[in-house]
Amino acid sequence: MSSKKTPEPARPKSGFSRRGFIRGVGLGSGALGTGLLEKEVTAAPAGAASVAGPGPVPITLNINGKPTKLTVEPRVTLLDALRNHLDMTGAKRVCDRATCGACTVILNGKTVYGCTVLAIDAQGKDIQTIEGLAAPGKLHPVSQAFWDNDAQQCGYCTPGFVMACKGFLDENPSPTLQEVEHGLGGNLCRCGTYVGVRKAVLEAAKAIKAQGGKNG
């Protein structure tokens, strides 16, 4: 897997590349597992420049099912791209170094800390943010459960918690309390809402199942 650090070689004119090959033979991420290879498969969309920056570069992010164009420096994180460039401020910047989970978004079905993913690396991936969970005026079952169980006080950690919870329940629709504590251990709250959060996650799991398992 040392190829991860190797600069991307110029793409052959024929368009034949290892990435293209993997995509071509139709190996799904399920078959490849969750290792580096999967990340590589989706890291560089066809036609992307091999060297980006250092100045601002135009990129397209697929956010909540919608291609969104913006121009950012390559060093801009996905979190800062959302917050500073797209005015999508549900994800919060709190620790800014992958500790607290306030910036959690879902990338190709996996929860990630938006502060440690570069926006340019998020190209070609399916980015889900809290803004896309439900239409304005509606609440996703996870958000509803957070409200119903008062799993929020100042609320600054809440969007990250909600997204982490959604991603967690996608993978584990019927968690035990112990699994909840472990699965959502990557999100921190300062006001002390954890008792409500635990209840909310378990209740959200039930609500989603009652809706036929459809989780946003």
Added chain:
Amino acid sequence: MANTPDYSWPPMQDRKVMGQRIKRADGPAKASGRAKYSSDLNPKDLLFAVYATSPYAHARVTKIDTSEAEQMKGVAAVHVSAPAGTEIQWEGSEIAAVAANTEEIARDAARKIKVEYEVLPHLVNEDDLAKAGANAVAGGEEVVGDPDKAFQDADAVHEGSYSIPVITHCCLETHGSVVQWQGDSIMAYPSTQDVTTWNNQLSPNVKVPAANIKVKMDYVGGGFGSKFGPDAWGEVAARLSQKAGGRPVKLFLDRSTEQKIAGNRPSAFAKIKIGGKKDGTITVFQAQSWATGGFTGGGSPPIPYISKQNGMPNYRLVHTPVHINAGAARAWRAPNNQQASYLTCAAIEDFAAKIDMDPLEVFKKVVEYSPKVRVDTYKLQLDKAAELADWKKRWHPRGKGPGGTVKHGMGIGMAAWGGGGHNSQCRTTINPDGSVLVEIGTQDLGTGTRTIITQVAAESLGLPYAGVKLAIGSNELPKDAASGGSTTVGGVSVSTRRSTLNALAKLFEVAAPALGVEPDQLEAVDGHIRVKGSPNKSLTWASACKKIGAGKISEMGEFNSRQRAPGMNDQGVAGIQIADVSVDTETGIVKVNRYVAVQDCGLIINPRLAESQIMGGIIMGISTALFEQRVMDEQTGRMLNDDMEFYKLAGLGDIPEIVVHLDIRDENDKRGVIGLGEPPAVPICAAIGNAVANAIGVRVPNMPMSPDHVLDALAGRSA
């Protein structure tokens, strides 16, 4: 208006909206990510500001050159906070700030600011008083009774050393604001606990009349006592905006700087000698204590806690504030009380162990020294907490519990707090279409202020909860005050009650002729204005409001904290908490198994939110008791855990089952409304520290109850 309405609260059994477990008003906005905090705002032409800060704990700036930063493309303004000659007193001090078109450019530019320092000697740790030298100046000795004789006469005397460290507020939304200064007026969107007077504090620093400074804030991402004024940061944001031709500037501290300079809880260290009788009566308390609140010293815990002013017959106290080169302390959710509760309760527990007595019984003796009106409350609470914690069955003498290497223990902590109400004004507007708008220039810190104001208004007007609209979060609204000291609910509930009843009295005047009675014969119940005693003679709310005609009814209501409102709000609460822990004596890891809180309260407007406040205080307290400590490096003068991976906060799995007993009863209800933000946050270190000592048979003197501290104590090492 002929008569002043009777503002007193309706009897508990008659309340329809107050007392209900209504879900928080801003829950959907917060849980959907749509709530806009000040740090989320991106107004047009926004500039991002970034600070360059001092890497030294103590230094003099000898030269500062901002020219390279200023010439960078995209930089709009540079402000120097520490010109040459400035003496820096702690790491993270603001040197200069840059505002630029993007945050990335601002960061680059801040790095291009060249600063030369003359580095000076520093002191950043206060644990060893002997090393503090001139930075520690002892205060006077405070003596009551005859401590020496009392120690001679005592059946038993215990001596011990205890400490509780500096911890940081670690608000998730860092301190800062978005500010736009155009001409002679300023528009500010801060993250604050004080929307109403933020402008007054900024005004003299920028020489703009307070009336020209508008402040708005919808949500705040945590404050806990650290977010009152604009600080230097609000002023610098304003100056950058002015220099940049009036473009709005967003200046929020980064996490590292937040941890260093945006507030912390003072430490407290004490050598305590405590003596008393075999029956558990404490007769004498002596402490040599010291603490730091940063460069300005500070931190003076009121020990012996609860008993000092009330009945402890003999005590001797000497306190030494220590000035260190680290960021300044700020109010921290029940200032000084956590420290005092920990130091005092630890010494009491140790004394109980020394005389082989159940600490529950010793605490029952100690609370005899609490203010007279609280003595019975504390005793009831001790019994209730013991019952809920299954104390009689589960408690065992110190170190004598069952189990192998994982030991079980239980401990008690005591709490007290004030409360009362802060100054508050409210305006209620009733429109001819029946709509109601309640306006207060207050803020909701996540405590549920929005919800409880709406409940009080709806109750007073005989309307459902949904029948009232609320506006808060602006200094153009009727004046409120800072949310501190657990005084918000006491203030806003009374101003809202008065304002809504004043408006209702006006509505009675316009509705009375149609019902053929005098206005004072009317009441508002279930969405109707009806004649008292004749429920059939009534108008619906809507039809009564139509009679307002073309205008509207708009009435003020006020609570002035200097004029008490007996029965409407009150201060002074007691609390007892019990921790049940397991300690792994091989790893030193402490796990809280179960936690019980019995909380004194007044009139509860919303039990759901009151319980959340108590849970929150406890969870925050468990975090401080198990994990939190600011770590300063004496060599470099720097904070080593200026982040959130090494400045540890409790996570979901660290929190046990928490049993909250909120003492809702008629007698308490009659006291009126009392804030609950701080009271439950007081005794957690005390309860957990005592439980750990009970488990492992030796005192772990230094908070937090981290593995290293526990293993040190087990090995007989002093940390």
